[in-house]
Amino acid sequence: MNSDLKKTTLGIRIILYIASILVLSVGISLYFLSAKTDLYFSWTINPPLTAAFLGAGYLASFLLEFLSARERIWARARPAVPGVWVFTFLTLIVTLLHLEKFHFGSSVLITWLGTWVWLLIYIGVPIALGILWFLQTRQPGIDPARIAPLPTWMRAILIAQGTIMLTVGVIMLLMPSTMIPLWPWQLSPLTCQAIGAWGVGIGFIALQESWENDWARLFPMMLSYAVYGALQAINLLRYPTTLNGSQLSAGLYTLFVVTVLLAGVYGTWTAWQIKNRDVSS
Secondary structure (H helix, E strand, O other): OOOOEOEOOHHHHHHHHHHHHHHHHHHHHHHHOHHHHHHHOOEOOOOHHHHHHHHHHHHHHHHHHHHHHOOOEHHHHHHHHHHHHHHHHHHHHHHHHOHHHEOOOOOOHHHHHHHHHHHHHHHHHHHHHHHHHHHHHOOOOEOOOOOOOOOHHHHHHHHHHHHHHHHHHHHHHHOHHHHHHHOOOOOOHHHHHHHHHHHHHHHHHHHHHHHHOOHHHOHHHHHHHHHHHHHHHHHHHHOOOOOOOOOHHHHHHHHHHHHHHHHHHHHHHHHHHHHHHHHHO
């Protein structure tokens, strides 16, 4: 490894490993126990499609954070950090705005404990990650040269997807009453803003993928992106009657999920080839 390259600090790697374990546990609960959030989650989510939607984000984030934690070069771990920090910070704000909806008063130990752990995680992670990110930026070294730029059309797709997710996410966060009637399935103000936090976080990641503009840096992000699209597509098959087919947004949402899946699969395959070429050379 070139000694002049900026290395990923131990602190960043540790926080990403910890975060990956946390999001995996939340993702398993939400995605596979979508109809039992009254018992196995921090607040009750209806309909189950919403829980599965959120769970898909957490499961995909596990791959992003775990694989990024393994990267020794900062430029290859960096793509995970800004989006994860933005998401955790926004989710903390959403949690604080809706504390009365959470299971802090549950008589079931696992539910009560999980709710308090949720709050502590979303207070602690954005603070710790923010500090470690700041310290990481002060480390000496340079980024490696971009050796495998993305084609212009791929960058354009990522910019379009990222802009759409970021814009819709901001509106869902700031004006949930505007977005709830337009969404293709039933939402509450809490679930609308929770989805909005994911929209901003993943939109930020898509835009950063375009900015990084190097397949050698993007394998964790692209694999996570592909898994996210696949899990959301499976959700549509799991809950076909929940989607309001009479709304234009249902068709637009389905089409958008397909584009995310296709972009992720193509990006994963291409980044994997570049990664293997680097290892063998």
